[in-house]
Amino acid sequence: MALPALPSSGVAFRRVLAHFPGELSLAFAYGSGVFRQAGRGWDQKNTMLDLVFTVDDPVAWHTQNLKKNWSHYSFLKMLGPKFITSVQNNYGAGVYYNPLIMCDGRVIKYGVISTSILIEDLLNWNNLYIAGRLQKPVKIVVMNENVILRSALDKNLKSAVTAAFLMLPESFSEEDLFMEIAGLSYSGDFRMVVGEEKSKVFNIVKPNVAHFRALYGSILQDNPQVVYKTQQGRLEIDKSPEGQFTQLMTLPKTLQQRINHIMDPPGKNRDVEETLLQLAHDPDCGHVVRLGMKKSVVYSSLKLHKMWKGWMRKAP
Template identity: 80%
Template sequence: MALQTSGVAFRRILSHFPEELSLAFAYGSGVYRQAGPNSDQKNAMLDFVFTVDDPIGWHSKNLKKNWSHYSFLKFLGPKMITSVQNNYGAGVYYNTLILCDGRLIKYGVISTRALMEDLLGWNNLYIAGRLQKPVKIVAMNEDVTLRSALDKNLKSAVTAAFLMLPESFSEEELFVKIAGLSYAGDFRMVIGEEKAKVLNIVKPNVAHFRELYGSILQEDPQVVYKIQQGHLEIDKSPEGQFTQLMTLPKTLQQQINRIMDPPGKNRDVEETLLQVAHDPDCGDVVRLGLSAIVRPSCIRQSAKGIFTAGLKKSMIYSSLKLRKMWKGWLRKT
């Protein structure tokens, strides 16, 4: 269910920032209702991502408008901020715990180029992972290439989820699997995040997931999608799985190849994927490949947050995350 926060409120917040955005979206518990300890929408922090063609130019303008948003890195100028953004972590620069238009917000800035690479190749599966779950698009230009990449990311998410599911499953099981892709290997799922986070995201928002993925599922020739029953059946033959593996994003294919290729063999990716397609543990191999992408990018991005947010804000933000996890534990006891 969408929040009380209206599209007008989102656009009002956006008006506080430089206009040159190829894409802006809001996400998380402040936008879509979640079950569990994150269910208090009214006081939840609003999370945004701003995609920009020219990060140096955008940060330069934003420093003039919103100097106080930045940590000590603002004294090093927009070029250094952009260098930190592009070269460390997952290619995104976050300013957090910002009071804007009466709401506490966090916003990440990523270059259009870096976003496109993540959407198509899953080199970090960080912002691409955010966009595999329902988000509120606040602004978007008419770039056909970007729209196509956003759609490809969703199709890739469905394919990866299929490979980790049995022959027959429910819509909710599919959406839980999709929502969990970008959490595979995420250390925050053990420390700092509520354990049932993925289920809490999906359960109140099945209709939003259906809206996001419905047409993709209906058009996929490998799927029997019984919409009325909310049930799906897929082709789990080695041939069917090989077809799916061959359409996975490049980085995931490479990680699977690295995991499965014995030392000294140096097999090409296609040969490895053919072997995996016949393996009863195919889904586990895909899961390991996802973890190999997510874990390092998540650790690097979290470490970068100490510099981009500043030590004080980082400690406050971390304590808020730990509090959510603690609430989750208390609910279970």
């Protein structure tokens, strides 16, 4: 499960949340505004705080938020909460962002996503945007008793471990694993090729190994395919065809389908299980899984998301 907020920081986050409607199934903070990053000077107080709010009924939530925080929205507020929700659900990665908001003395950016869309992304990796955020350490500020959501959060972490295993050798370090996991959601992100430093994944993982260990430790210890040498910080995994087939069969459906598309010759129309069985015996199994990640729809989703963020900015 994602990391709970530390008591010292929880109060500050709850003060921010007090400015918003309270009907949240999940609220979390992420990124360099919460966790130290290597490679540059880090000033938490002067770094923008990134938040995501998960809501069961986006129309009702935006209706209330427009009454409380009209100035947060761009010109889209003139079109009403139903239109805003339509933009949220049907463009980008299913998230509506209000950026560059001054709240409780700090600049924040907050995204709103419906609970049902988040659950689908966590389970199936439809676009791996918010699900990808939740594969890295975050600070949970609010979480209700939605059993399905909690289960999906756990499944997302287990899927991240499985995908990373398939792309790693038989023996590797904890840091190798966490680097692979942290890089999953960037596989199709055009920002990692243009405009952002390519060492971003290293900068995320290096100062936060303990947080990654807290997030994934119990999953690694409970996995029967892993020898987890906690004292040495080393892991050994089953790279036999049988072991890899088991791992491939537990990957999210969307990734399985992308892998099938890569390997299925024209006119063959093999089912996914047949393709994965063949791949399990292939020495290049990890390479094919990596290609499947790179063919993620994150690329197009993020382009649309970036475009709509520009439209959503408050008018000057």
